[in-house]
Structures are given as structure tokens and as C-alpha cells.
Amino acid sequence: MEICITSLLRDKGFKVTPQRLAIYNMLASTRSHPNAEMIFNELQAMYPTMSLATVYKTMEILREIGLVQVLNAGEDSFRYDAVMTNHPHVRCTECGQVEDVHDINIDAFVDEVSQGTKYQIMGQQFYFHGVCPTCQHKKIN
């Protein structure tokens, strides 16, 4: 794990710094799909001099070397995900949380689009929005 990001950074000519490791580790150990500000706030306690610009610059590098993907869930800011398998995301319009959608097969759907459009499809992003189970229950009360 640690070895992986370290050597990946080095191989691509980037330096291995405490900030970069901290940002990646934080992202890899959460399921909350934070945006830049959430990451910044989370790390500020441990790294008091951490700046937002560092978060942005680091995310750009991590994206470039294929360690994180950038999520555009229709909000006013981007979220980040250290899980690199391309899976859909659902956002709850009530509480704002963003979750992964696992165990769903998108290949047939992608093929259909590829054939229908004649595009050479390189990738895709699927975003759903709705109300999560928890918030559905809250609404009833």
C-alpha cells in the first residue's frame, strides 16, 4: 500500500512528501468521497500548515498517476475517490452523502451506447440522485 504510492510517485518523477502520503492515506481509508475542503479540514489537525492549494495540487498528481478518480456529482465542487474501478455513484439530495454503487454490470449498457453512437467510448460517469434509506425514514416521522 504505502510502498505502492511511494514507488508510483517516484517512478513518475514526483517527490514523496508527508503531505502527499497523508492526503492519499486519508482518502484511501474513507468511504465518504470527500471534496477538497473536507480533505483539508480533516488533515488540518494533524498537519497544521496544510493548505487548500496543496490538496488541489496533490489531487491533480494522484489523478495523473491513476491513484484517484475525480467525481462530478452535480454539485458545486468535485469529490475524490481512491477506488479506481469505474462504478456509479448515488448522491442523497437530503443529506448530501455520496455512496458507491457496487455489484452492477455496466458493460452491456456501455456497448449499446458505443454501437448506437459510433463513438469510440473511452470512459463514462454515472450519477444517480435520490433519497437514501435513512432519509426516507426521517421523512416519514
Next chain:
Amino acid sequence: MEICITSLLRDKGFKVTPQRLAIYNMLASTRSHPNAEMIFNELQAMYPTMSLATVYKTMEILREIGLVQVLNAGEDSFRYDAVMTNHPHVRCTECGQVEDVHDINIDAFVDEVSQGTKYQIMGQQFYFHGVCPTCQHKKIN
């Protein structure tokens, strides 16, 4: 058409203004999914006093009364679409154009996600990117 937007605006308590009609008509008669700036540039010749803010506010109203949908195609600005059926979009990474994906059935896919996540799905955005047929040919040359 014209009657439709006029009465829709009136019914919801919005005034019918030349700017609003012009913006909607421009959007309804293009397939290019413009963003606010493109709409603004297009209409400035005919409506010299048109401002970007007017475009944004008008789009907000049109969205509210259900005449346009807002596309978040992962770019740095929003695009708009007067076609209200919820269809996927493909963006060409070479030339940047955004096209509709028609004649594809998404219901089964949405149902599957709904059951898998237990979310009450209210909507979704499917966003593909790749290389359009025209740019594929250009690359060969």
C-alpha cells in the same frame, strides 16, 4: 411551441420578456448543448443589451418550470438542453462537442440501481466520453 412557453411562464408567475423567449428559442433550435457563454455570444448581436446574468437567471427560471435541463458534463461550466427526456450524453474528447444518445433504454438499468442501493432514485446523469466518428477519421490521416 411559442404558446407553450408563454403560458408556462405566465402560469408560474413569471413575466414573458423578449429575452426569455429569445433564449428559449435559441436553445430549442440547436443541438449543440451550449453553455451560458455560448448562448450569450449567440444572442448578443440580436439583443445588444443582453447580459450573461440575464442568461443565467433565465436558465434558472426555465429549469424551474421544466423547460430545460442542466447538463453537468464534467467541464468547468454547465450546458443546457431544451430536450427534457432524460437521455445520456457523449462528449468527444478531441473536438469537445456534446451529443445526445437517443434510442437507448435506461429504465432497466435504473431499476437495478434502485433495488441494489435501496435509494429512492429521483434522477440520474449518464455521461460518456470518447472520440466521435469524425475525429476518429481525422486521427487516421
Next chain:
DNA sequence: TTTTTACGGAAAATAATTATTGAATAGTTT
């Protein structure tokens, strides 16, 4: 260790979008 090079971080810059505001206009009542 020394040298080289990239990095971190504060602050300023940028760009998309939103809010505010005063003048103009439409709608309504008299």
C-alpha cells in the same frame, strides 16, 4: 555532504455563478 530540483504554502489571481440594486416597464385600479 553538496548540489539540484521539485515542493509546500500564503496570498493573489481567475472564472463561473449568484445576489443586489436602481431604473424601467407592465399590470391594475381609479
Next chain:
DNA sequence: AAACTATTCAATAATTATTTTCCGTAAAAA
């Protein structure tokens, strides 16, 4: 038609996410 009221237009200013600049400093190479 005049007076009154409410709404809209569109310029300006404000806001917010993200990027860039710049320079002392830390990491990697020699």
C-alpha cells in the same frame, strides 16, 4: 388616461471553487 404597485432588466458587486505565483525549504541525486 393617470396613479399606484409589483415585477423585471441588466449592470455592478459579491461569492465561491479552483489555479497560479513566488520563494524559502525539503527531498533526491551525485
